[in-house]
Amino acid sequence: LGKPALKNIHQRFEIYRVILPWHDRRKKQDPNFTAEKDRRRRSRMRGETPKVAHQKQQSTNRSVIYGGLAVVIIMAAVFLYRNSFSNVNKDRGRSIAVLPFENMTAGTGSDYFSDGITEDIISKLSEIKDLRVIARTSVLQYKETTKSVLDIANELEVNTILEGSIRRIDNEVRVVAQLIDIRTDDHLWAGTYDRNLDDIFAVQSDIARNIANALQSKLTASEEKNILDNPTVNTKAYEYYREGLTKYYTYSFDGFNDAIKNYNNALNIDPNYALVYAELANAYGQLFIINQEQEYLEKGFSSVDKALTIQTDLAEAYKAKALLEYAQSNGMKSLENNIKATELKPGYYDAIANVGNTYTELGDLSEALRWQEKSYHLNPYSLQADWHLAQALFMLEENEKAMESVIKGIQKFSQGFRCPSILFHHRLNASELNRAEKVLIDLEKVRKSDNSIHDLWTIYYFIGGDVEKALESTKNSPFPTDYSKLYHAGIHAKAGNMPQSEKILSEIESRMEKRLRKGSDIYRPYYMLAQIHAIRGNNDSVFSMLDQAVDNGFRGYGDDINFLSWQVNPIFSDLRQNSRFIMLQKRVEKIIQQERVEAGLLAQAY
Known part of the structure; x- marks a missing residue:
């Protein structure tokens, strides 16, 4: 507006008119200008536009002065706001x-x-x-x-x-x-x-x-x-593919099977649909993880090989191959394939999160945290985001930050399972049985028909020494993991039912030894075998397996689903005062402190 003369003000200032979004003159100048220009603050559904009440003009000298000062103040506020907003955006x-x-x-x-x-x-x-x-x-x-x-x-x-x-x-x-x-x-x-x-x-x-x-x-x-x-030019094949993905993302046994049906329908229409072969491999991999049937593993690898034959640089295929390797406890092969997927597709959230999970299995906690934080920024409202971030933080002994992530996850998904589950395990790890019980009671209120909660009750009763209730709870677990099965075996042993305990142990032992023969390079098979020997009472074998577990990345916890610390694991209850067990704990603690240094959480080594 130039530098107008103002009464009783000798120095002239450059005066500007502040154009608010709802007064934007471009509406009059440009017929194509959006009627509701401030899309940032407008409701996406209602198209609300702010309303401003008109004030009567004042003609006094005081109002002119105050008006000029108001303009200056508004200009300063706008400048500061925009500058701070700009800095935030730069970040x-x-x-x-x-x-x-x-x-x-x-x-x-x-x-x-x-x-x-x-x-x-x-x-x-x-x-x-x-x-x-x-x-x-x-x-x-x-x-x-x-x-x-x-x-x-x-x-x-x-x-x-x-x-x-x-x-x-x-x-x-x-x-x-x-x-x-x-x-x-x-x-x-x-x-x-x-x-x-x-x-x-x-x-x-x-x-x-x-x-x-x-x-x-x-x-x-x-x-x-x-x-x-x-990936395809056939819309019908595409529709089957999209339907399959929807089923897959339910992350359930039935969902994976329904996904496979849709993927096969898509491939019947377009047999060169590489992306569908990759997703088919993912679904088979998930089914193998659930029930360990070799047929699913073979079908998974066959599907991923087909995908890579059609398209050699398909990121989704490498991610699926990583899942299949992970399911067999092949950490480095899984890591290499997931990293390959992120190189081909830098913003591929699933692969990025899986890199973090695999680093956890390999015992590199500082790298696990770095990749989990990276994945979190890409997908903060994933069901798994706060859960996996909390896991890395708990393992690095950042309990306060970990709890913040857990609470955020529960607030985001009030009916979710993973964050309450890790909270439950954290309460057990801290020997807070009453608080652990409350977590389960609250979880049952929002997930009334979820039988997987029985797995958590089984652990709770086992740690609490209530063998009878623990045995009853084992009968209601639909798809127990290998860790859960080991707890079942331990409970049967405590109850004197050794034949049933040995049946479970032999099945898991055979599978873990097979993985080791094939070159597994993560801690899980060693830690599983250590628990098997503990239930049988073979203490020398327990410590041999635990020692090798630490060599291969064991850092004190089962895994992301069964996040129970070995310090409270009831399977090791008779060994906690053993000097060899105490020495192993000190060794793990020293490694964790070094990981804290590498993660920037600690100034110097412990």
């Missing part, structure tokens, strides 16, 4: 959340298609190394949300938001998308696509490429290729 780097596209299609049963488009765009953007892309789990929670875009961006700690809609009518589809800079509220890019349904894959690629250009990401030749490549 976030190039980052984006692709919100669930609104499904405009009439009728039910079409959400999986619109959700699939959202997830595929996320997947393509995850190919870009210098772009942090929030993973599917964390964005799907905002489906039909009333939160503003700014609130969502702040929760996910991103600078940009992609939102849009999809309308499908018969074989035609319309996709509308817009990329919003949450700092300036500007459209960085927007596009509308009216295409034949078979062209939907090209639309996904085009959106991803336009986003990369808008964010000034420098694409390598391989990143450009991966964004443009489409």
Whole structure:
């Protein structure tokens, strides 16, 4: 507004008019300007626009002075706000959340298609190394949300938001998308696509490429290729694939089987669908982990080999191969394949999280924490994010931080299982039986039909010395893990039922020894065998196996699901005062303190 003369003020100042979003003059100048410009604070569902009450003009000298001062104050506040906001955004780097596209299609049963488009765009953007892309789990929670875009961006700690809609009518589809800079509220890019349904894959690629250009990401030749490549051109095969993924992500025995059915339907239509072969391998790997049937393992490797034959640089195939190796306790092979997956697809959350899990199995806790923190920033609302982060922190003796993660996880998912489970184990590890019991009682209230809680009750009664209740609880475990089976064997031994105990022990022993013969390089088989020998009373063999377990990464806990410390494990109750057991504990403690130093949690070695 220039430097106008102000009454009773001798020095002239540059005066500016502050244009608030709801007074933006561009609305009048540009007929295409959005009527509700402040998308950052507007509800995604309601399109709310702030209202400002009009004040009567004052003509007194005092009001002019106060008005001038108000302008200066407002300018300073805006400057400070924008500067601090800018600094926050700089910390976030190039980052984006692709919100669930609104499904405009009439009728039910079409959400999986619109959700699939959202997830595929996320997947393509995850190919870009210098772009942090929030993973599917964390964005799907905002489906039909009333939160503003700014609130969502702040929760996910991103600078940009992609939102849009999809309308499908018969074989035609319309996709509308817009990329919003949450700092300036500007459209960085927007596009509308009216295409034949078979062209939907090209639309996904085009959106991803336009986003990369808008964010000034420098694409390598391989990143450009991966964004443009489409795994299939058959929409029916694609629909079966998407349906299969939905079933898989239930992470249940039935869900994995249903996923396999859908994947096979997709492959019947498009036998060269490499991505489906990779996901098929994942499902077989999960089934093998649950029931240890060799047939699932063989089918898994056959599927992943087929995927890599069709597409040698498929990140999802390497991630699936890593899972199959992990299921056999092959730590380094699993790690190598997961890292290969992250090299091919830098934002691949599942592979990144699995790298952290594998480092835990190998005993490298500082690296485990680093990768879990990295995965957390990509997917803070994953069911597993706070659980795995808490596990790494507990093992590094950062109990206060670990508890913060556990509480966050429970608050995010009030009906979840993993965070209450690790909280339960933490209470047992601290010998707080009453508090552990309360965790289980609370968990039963929100998961009334979850039989897996019986596994936790079994451990609780076993540690508490109530053999009768522990035995009763073992009868209700649907799919006990090997650790749970060992507790069952220990309980039967305590009850004097040695034939049943030995039957369980022999089965697990045979499987663990087979893994060692095949070159397993993680602690788990050694720790399992140590517990088997403890139940049998073979103390020399116990310490031999424990010593080798520590050599191969054992750091005092069972695993992420059975997070019981060896210091309270009832199987070792007769050995805790043994000098060899105490020496082993000191050895592990020394290793953990060194890991704390490497993780930057401790200034110098213990």
